[in-house]
Amino acid sequence: MPTVSSVTLTGRLLLLLLWAAHLAMATNWLSLARLSRSRPVSGAEPCGRLRGLSPGQVGVCRARGEVMESVRKASEMVIEECQHQFRNRRWNCSTTPRGINVFGRVMNQGTREAAFVHALSSAAVAVAVTRGCSRGELERCGCDRKVRGVSPEGFQWSGCSDNLSYGVAFSQTFVDEPERAKGMSSGRPLMNIHNNEAGRKAILHNMQVECKCHGVSGSCELRTCWKVMPPFRRVGAVLKERFDGATEVRLTRVGSRTALLPRDPQVKPPATRDLVYLAPSPDFCRLDPDNGIPGTAGRRCNGTSRLAPDGCELLCCGPGFRAGRAEVVQRCSCKFSWCCSVRCQQCKNTVLIHTCRE
Amino acid sequence: MGSLSRQAFFQELGSGCLLPTVQQGLEQVWQLLLICLVCRLSWRLGLPNFLKHLSTVVGGFYTLYLFFELHMVWVVLLSLLCYLILFLCRHSSSRGPFLSITILIYLLLGELHMMDTTTWHKMRGSQMVVAMKAVSLAFDLDKGIVDKVPSPVEFMGYIYFVGTVIFGPWISFNSYMDAVESRKLSVSWFMKSVISCVKSQLCLLISNCVAPYLFPYFIPVFGNKLLRKWLQAYENSLSFHFSNYFVSFLGETTTTLAGAGFTEEKDNLKWDMTIAKPLYVEFPRSMVEVVTSWNLPMSRWLNTYVFRKALRYGSFTAIIMTYTASALLHGLSFHIGAVLLTLGFITYIEHVLRKRLSAILNACVLSKRCPSDCKHRHKKELWVYLINGTFSMLALLHLTYLGSDFRPQDGVASHTIQKWTQLSWTSHWLTFALWVFYRLIL
Numbered sequence: 001m002p003t004v005s006s007v008t009l010t011g012r013l014l015l016l017l018l019w020a021a022h023l024a025m026a027t028n029w030l031s032l033a034r035l036s037r038s039r040p041v042s043g044a045e046p047c048g049r050l051r052g053l054s055p056g057q058v059g060v061c062r063a064r065g066e067v068m069e070s071v072r073k074a075s076e077m078v079i080e081e082c083q084h085q086f087r088n089r090r091w092n093c094s095t096t097p098r099g100i101n102v103f104g105r106v107m108n109q110g111t112r113e114a115a116f117v118h119a120l121s122s123a124a125v126a127v128a129v130t131r132g133c134s135r136g137e138l139e140r141c142g143c144d145r146k147v148r149g150v151s152p153e154g155f156q157w158s159g160c161s162d163n164l165s166y167g168v169a170f171s172q173t174f175v176d177e178p179e180r181a182k183g184m185s186s187g188r189p190l191m192n193i194h195n196n197e198a199g200r201k202a203i204l205h206n207m208q209v210e211c212k213c214h215g216v217s218g219s220c221e222l223r224t225c226w227k228v229m230p231p232f233r234r235v236g237a238v239l240k241e242r243f244d245g246a247t248e249v250r251l252t253r254v255g256s257r258t259a260l261l262p263r264d265p266q267v268k269p270p271a272t273r274d275l276v277y278l279a280p281s282p283d284f285c286r287l288d289p290d291n292g293i294p295g296t297a298g299r300r301c302n303g304t305s306r307l308a309p310d311g312c313e314l315l316c317c318g319p320g321f322r323a324g325r326a327e328v329v330q331r332c333s334c335k336f337s338w339c340c341s342v343r344c345q346q347c348k349n350t351v352l353i354h355t356c357r358e
Numbered sequence: 359m360g361s362l363s364r365q366a367f368f369q370e371l372g373s374g375c376l377l378p379t380v381q382q383g384l385e386q387v388w389q390l391l392l393i394c395l396v397c398r399l400s401w402r403l404g405l406p407n408f409l410k411h412l413s414t415v416v417g418g419f420y421t422l423y424l425f426f427e428l429h430m431v432w433v434v435l436l437s438l439l440c441y442l443i444l445f446l447c448r449h450s451s452s453r454g455p456f457l458s459i460t461i462l463i464y465l466l467l468g469e470l471h472m473m474d475t476t477t478w479h480k481m482r483g484s485q486m487v488v489a490m491k492a493v494s495l496a497f498d499l500d501k502g503i504v505d506k507v508p509s510p511v512e513f514m515g516y517i518y519f520v521g522t523v524i525f526g527p528w529i530s531f532n533s534y535m536d537a538v539e540s541r542k543l544s545v546s547w548f549m550k551s552v553i554s555c556v557k558s559q560l561c562l563l564i565s566n567c568v569a570p571y572l573f574p575y576f577i578p579v580f581g582n583k584l585l586r587k588w589l590q591a592y593e594n595s596l597s598f599h600f601s602n603y604f605v606s607f608l609g610e611t612t613t614t615l616a617g618a619g620f621t622e623e624k625d626n627l628k629w630d631m632t633i634a635k636p637l638y639v640e641f642p643r644s645m646v647e648v649v650t651s652w653n654l655p656m657s658r659w660l661n662t663y664v665f666r667k668a669l670r671y672g673s674f675t676a677i678i679m680t681y682t683a684s685a686l687l688h689g690l691s692f693h694i695g696a697v698l699l700t701l702g703f704i705t706y707i708e709h710v711l712r713k714r715l716s717a718i719l720n721a722c723v724l725s726k727r728c729p730s731d732c733k734h735r736h737k738k739e740l741w742v743y744l745i746n747g748t749f750s751m752l753a754l755l756h757l758t759y760l761g762s763d764f765r766p767q768d769g770v771a772s773h774t775i776q777k778w779t780q781l782s783w784t785s786h787w788l789t790f791a792l793w794v795f796y797r798l799i800l
Contacts, residue, residue, distance in 0.1 A: 212566065214601045216483030216526045216609075218694070221425050222386050224379055224566050 026178040026192055027107050027121055028052040031100040033075040041068040052100040056177040067170060070132040074124035081236040082120055088302075088310035090284040090317075093117075096292045104292015110188055110278030116243040118192050119199030119275055122175040123235050126200050130167030130229060164207070164229060168200050187251035187278050190260050194276055201273040202238045206230040239275070246275040285317035296356045303354035316356035326353045375567040383562045387608065389424055390524060391555070393417045394615040397520050401540040401617060410538050411515030414616075418518025425524055426481050433484050436464055437517045440492035441510060444499070448507045454497035454663070461489045462686060478689065483526065483605075486687045490528040490659050491517055497663050504531055521616025525609040527633050527655035529618055537618035541627060550629040551615045558607035561636075565600035569593050587780060588758065595761030599639060606634035606653065642753040643746065644712070645705045646725040660684060677706045693774045697760050704756055704789050711796040712749065718799065721745070752788065759785040 031052035032041060040046040042065025047058050061068050079102065082093035091113055096104045107114045175196050179189040208228050213220035247270045249260040260276055261269060270276050282288075287295040301312040301321055308314075312321040327350055334344040397417045401410050422430040443460050447453045465485065468478060495516070498504040508516070508531070516534045517523075529537075541547070573579050573589045610631050613619040619631030638651035650657045664683045668676040681702035685695040709725045721736035722728040723745045728737070736742050759781055778786070 212597070212601065214562065214565070214605055216486060216605055218598070218602070218688075219481070219483035219486075221483055221524055221605075222383075224382055224562075 026054075027102070027117060028054075028100040029057060029071070029174075030075045030078055030102040030121065032072045033079055033102070035072070041072050042066065054178040054181060056181055057174060060174050060177065064170075067129055067132070070128040071125060071174065074121070074128035077124040077128060077232055078117070078121050081124070081232060082117060084233070085116075085236045085240045088308070088315075090296050090315060091281075091293070094292075094294050101292070106282070106291060106293065110191060111281040112243060112246050112275070112277040113281060115191065115195045115246055115275040115277045116239060118195040119202065119239050119242070120236060121199065122171045122196035123199035123203055123239065124232065125175055126164065126167040126171040126203055127229060127232050127235065128167075129170045130164050133166055164203065168204075171196070171200055187260065190251070190258070191249070191276055191278055194260065194270075194272075198242065198273050198275055199235075199239060202235050202242070203229060205273065206234060206238060242273070242275045246277055248280070249276045249278060251278075283317065299356045301354050301356060303352065312354050312356070321354055321356050323352055323354050326351055376563055379563055379566045380559055383559055383604075390421050390520075390612060391615060393421055394521050394612050398540075398543075398615060398617040401538070402543065407538060408511060410540070411511045414520050415511070415514045415518045417520035418523040421520055421524055422484065422518070426484070429481055432468065432478075432481060433488055436461070436485060436488050437492070437514065439464060440488070440517075441513050444492075444496060444507055444513070451500055454493065454500045457496040458493050461492065465489065465686065465689070484524060487522060487526045487528055488517055489687060490656070491531070494528065494659060494663055495531045498531060519616065519618070521613040521618050522609065525605050525612060527606075527609050527613065527653065528659050529613070529655065533618060536620075536622075537616070540617060541620065544627075544629075547614065547620075547629045550631075551611055554607045554610040554614060558604050558611060561600045561604035561607060565597050565604060569597035569600060572596065591762030591781060592758045595758045596640075598761045599636070599757075602652065603634050603636050609633050639757070642750055642757070643727060644725040644749055645701070645708050645753050645756055648753060648757065649701065649705055656684075674706060677702055696774050700785065700789075701760060704785065707789055707793045707796065708749065708752075711792055714796060714799055715745070723749075755788070756785045 029052045032050070035041065035050075041050065042061060044062050047053070047061035047065070047068075050058070050061065053061060079093065079095065082103075086092045091106070093103065095102050101107065103113075103117060107117060176193055179192045179196075183189065208230050209225050211225040213222075214224070215221035247267060248263045249270065250263045251258055252261045254261075260278075282291070282293065284293055285295060287293065287297065296315055296317065299315060301315040302308050302310045303312055303321075303323060305311045315321075327348055329346050329348055332345055332347040394417075397414055400413050405413070419430070419434075422433055426433070439460065440457060443457050444453060447456060450456070468485075495504060495508075495513075499507065512535075515538070516531050519529075519534055519537075521537075522529055568576060570593055572593050579589065610619065610633050613631055614629055620627055620629050622628075632654055634653055635651040639648050642648045642651075660680050660683060665676050665680045668679040671679075678699075681698045685698045688694045688698070712723055712725050716722070716724045716734065719736065720734055721739070721742045722732065722734050723742060728734060759778070762777055762781065
């Protein structure tokens with residue numbers, strides 16, 4: 001009897017832990033990037049089998065299946081852009097070997113890094129869906145009718161401005177849904193929703209203007225102009241700046257509501273476009289497989305700078321780095337050949353490569 | 359949901375694109391149209407010619423300022439330089455070549471040294487028109503078509519004629535002097551102005567709101583990756599074409615409104631200025647037809663003042679020199695130069711090939727439509743239509759290829775080359791193949 005009772009208890013506990021972990025990870029939909037190309041991401045039955053989606057997101061998937069291909073595209077954009085923006089930092093958006101939690105448990109700890117990824121994710125969905133609209137790949141959306149009147153620069157909007165409002169609305173529906181499902185009275189969902197909205201604001205505040213020239217033989221006596229989305233790399237760069245200036249906040253009761261206010265009372269409350277976080281980040285120095293942190297051992301670093309984030313002392317968390325020589329083959333003496341290619345010679349050079357000690 | 363989404367798209371297109379485009383189009387040109395009309399009406403007041411010339415100079419200056427602000431000094435400088443050369447060479451018989459070289463030097467200096475690209479690019483349309491007017495006047499003086507150097511006020515009136523100073527087109531000095539005579543106001547004159555204005559706005563709408571969304575919104579063709587590239591190239595091309603037609607019809611409007619652009623036969627006056635023939639470009643018989651239909655006054659100018667004078671060096675050389683002159687008038691843009699040079703080769707090879715085929719087959723397959731009394735034996739057989747149809751399809755493909763990379767801003771050389779590489783240099787290879795074929799059947 002003791003044996004039977006012990007097994008039953010352990011099973012129940014494990015089930016509860018798994019359920020809680022699943023529910024808690026709001027960026028699990030990023031695991032769509034791990035699906036093979038041939039795997040469908042729309043249709044009632046395939047939606048139910050996508051393990052990274054929350055129940056509400058499964059509902060969106062079933063109801064608006066035509067948009068899900070854009071969401072898959074967005075997940076790929078997030079991982080690629082994150083790894084680009086953090087390529088010189090200790091945590092460089094490394095992905096876990098498998099599973100639905102693409103970046104590991106660091107996303108679940110209310111850290112500054114989690115703030116960045118949430119903002120980037122919501123922006124990516126808005127961008128990918130809006131781009132799908134502009135290319136005519138998605139039905140039910142067309143031009144953005146809200147962009148009209150005279151711009152501050154003095155020309156009138158015309159042409160089909162990218163229908164960002166559609167993409168933003170979908171991003172709010174899809175990406176914010178797991179947070180709202182958890183309720184709005186605890187800190188983590190509030191933080192995530194704030195950062196999601198900051199991501200969408202990063203697009204809105206960086207729209208670019210394109211113009212068409214009309215004039216004798218293509219000269220520019222007269223112009224018609226419209227707005228287009230910035231390239232996603234620019235959105236990533238903007239959010240990286242927000243990341244560098246993120247505000248640490250804590251949950252505070254204000255009357256009958258709860259709000260996120262700066263932990264340090266001297267700091268002004270964050271604006272809607274600022275990133276916020278609840279907990280300090282780990283140092284990301286040592287290997288920690290349980291939390292999905294690979295550490296910096298073996299990373300290449302910048303041996304000539306002590307101040308850059310990829311400087312060896314910073315990246316390697318101290319003096320634990322070494323220099324080695326390597327022979328690299330580089331292109332040199334490039335010449336333009338008519339018509340029309342560039343030909344280069346292959347040159348061998350010896351370079352000094354610094355890496356963090358194991 | 360498909361039909362609903364289409365309806366939703368067109369609804370939003372109307373409010374989000376059609377309306378703002380018309381608004382913007384008219385907003386930027388209504389003052390120009392008004393000044394043209396005022397000028398026309400004032401010329402009907404029986405003023406002495408001196409004041410007529412002066413009034414159009416004032417109107418011209420004001421519109422130049424409207425469009426270019428202080429950068430208009432470059433246009434003014436060019437015109438003053440031209441008059442100085444004409445005056446200093448008033449006893450010479452080589453004013454044409456000399457003035458051409460002077461203008462060329464001025465434009466090259468301007469392009470390379472004097473100011474930033476954006477500003478120069480904005481004004482080069484007007485510079486081009488001024489240059490063409492001055493050159494044509496110089497050559498006409500050499501030939502005696504114009505009997506003496508005009509007075510300063512006449513010259514400036516011609517150069518700054520408010521009907522053509524911004525959007526062109528080029529008109530000859532004698533046409534301008536005819537316009538100063540000031541024909542009666544009439545219903546046909548007014549209708550011509552209104553119809554051209556409506557056409558220009560229509561073309562602007564097509565350029566801005568239809569062409570960019572042709573596939574798949576207007577024509578539900580999606581295509582695979584390869585076809586998608588060509589469909590997109592066609593959209594870009596069409597958008598550029600209709601931007602050109604917009605400016606051409608606008609030029610017709612301003613010219614007619616200001617009182618020029620008519621032909622007179624005995625007592626029969628026709629307000630019939632035509633700058634571009636869109637149908638001949640969009641449904642071309644040949645690239646030759648496209649080239650002449652794109653801008654008739656410029657085509658006439660190039661033929662009269664460049665091609666015929668260069669013909670003594672051979673027809674191929676004359677064609678290349680004509681396209682070179684055209685490229686220089688358009689400014690030192692690698693992109694435009696590359697397009698025009700390519701166009702020159704395409705046009706020449708098609709012309710000689712069709713001429714040869716016409717001789718061998720004794721059929722109406724020339725680049726230009728045969729007159730009804732031509733001597734060819736085969737005129738309306740099915741295979742004659744097939745040959746002409748094939749060349750028409752080729753012309754469409756060339757137009758798509760050449761127009762595919764016209765962008766709001768001028769691209770650098772690598773952009774043109776990149777775009778043509780994307781399309782596998784198709785037109786270049788096809789032209790080469792046709793040339794080989796032509797050599798084989800000589």
